[in-house]
Amino acid sequence: MKEKVQNKINHIRELAKGSGMISNSSDRKLSQSNDSLSKVIRNPQEATLFCAELNAVISILNKQ
Amino acid sequence: MITIDFEDVFEPIDVAEDLSFMTFNSFIKSNGYVNIKINITPLLEPLLPNVYNLSFGPYSKNGEIDDFAKINHSDKNKVFSTILLYALTFLQANNEITIGIDGSDDIRAYLYHRMFKSNKEYLADYFMAIGVDWYLRLLRNDQIELDVSGSPFFKPKPEPFNYNRASIDLYRYYMFHLKK
Numbered sequence: 156m157k158e159k160v161q162n163k164i165n166h167i168r169e170l171a172k173g174s175g176m177i178s179n180s181s182d183r184k185l186s187q188s189n190d191s192l193s194k195v196i197r198n199p200q201e202a203t204l205f206c207a208e209l210n211a212v213i214s215i216l217n218k219q
Numbered sequence: 220m221i222t223i224d225f226e227d228v229f230e231p232i233d234v235a236e237d238l239s240f241m242t243f244n245s246f247i248k249s250n251g252y253v254n255i256k257i258n259i260t261p262l263l264e265p266l267l268p269n270v271y272n273l274s275f276g277p278y279s280k281n282g283e284i285d286d287f288a289k290i291n292h293s294d295k296n297k298v299f300s301t302i303l304l305y306a307l308t309f310l311q312a313n314n315e316i317t318i319g320i321d322g323s324d325d326i327r328a329y330l331y332h333r334m335f336k337s338n339k340e341y342l343a344d345y346f347m348a349i350g351v352d353w354y355l356r357l358l359r360n361d362q363i364e365l366d367v368s369g370s371p372f373f374k375p376k377p378e379p380f381n382y383n384r385a386s387i388d389l390y391r392y393y394m395f396h397l398k399k
Binding site (some may be wrong): 156157159160163164166167168170171172173174175176177178190191192193195196197199201202205206208209212213215216217219 | 225226228231233234235236237238239240241258260262263266267269270272304305307308311312317319321344345347349351353366373374375376377378379391392394396399
């Protein structure tokens with residue numbers, strides 16, 4: 156990674172440290188209510204299957 | 220077309236301690252600026268523990284993010300570079316997480332699709348891109364599988380982002396994971 160990019164990331168993390176701010180619950184609810192993936196995963200079995208498939212894709216991409 | 224450049228981003232204003240949100244000001248074409256908030260929050264706790272949703276937009280009247288807002292940004296490249304740099308910051312601190320973005324409408328989904336495609340080489344240094352399609356099962360009686368409410372029973376299926384897909388052949392959902 157370029158040093159300049161890593162420096163910008165470090166800058167954001169420095170600002171975060173000790174800022175004392177956290178996200179509010181309404182933002183979390185909004186994210187979920189607008190998200191189509193959360194609507195098509197209806198139960199723990201489907202979630203487990205999706206996670207397994209996602210991990211398999213990540214594993215493939217890691218090997219490329 | 221959007222060109223991502225992590226060296227040309229907006230200065231953060233507020234950043235949450237747990238990196239769950241960041242705000243910045245984006246200049247708009249009609250003069251002035253709009254305050255944009257980026258949220259990265261758990262998607263389906265506890266069903267999908269390692270999938271987080273990224274959303275962004277200006278504040279609506281009730282103080283929440285309006286991710287359907289249409290804004291004429293003066294510099295779209297800088298806006299999306301800022302958003303993705305923030306996602307990269309989050310993923311460096313949480314490298315087991317995969318971030319998902321949902322085009323709230325076809326225009327946004329098209330924008331994301333084009334952004335992934337046109338910045339393939341640049342983003343490949345930082346992220347692994349994943350596309351998710353919804354599939355339906357065809358039953359032996361040639362009917363499609365329906366759920367209890369009579370709606371199509373969609374199954375989301377992720378795959379490595381196929382850069383050969385046409386820009387109009389959108390995924391239903393876009394995800395990215397930190398490059399190891």
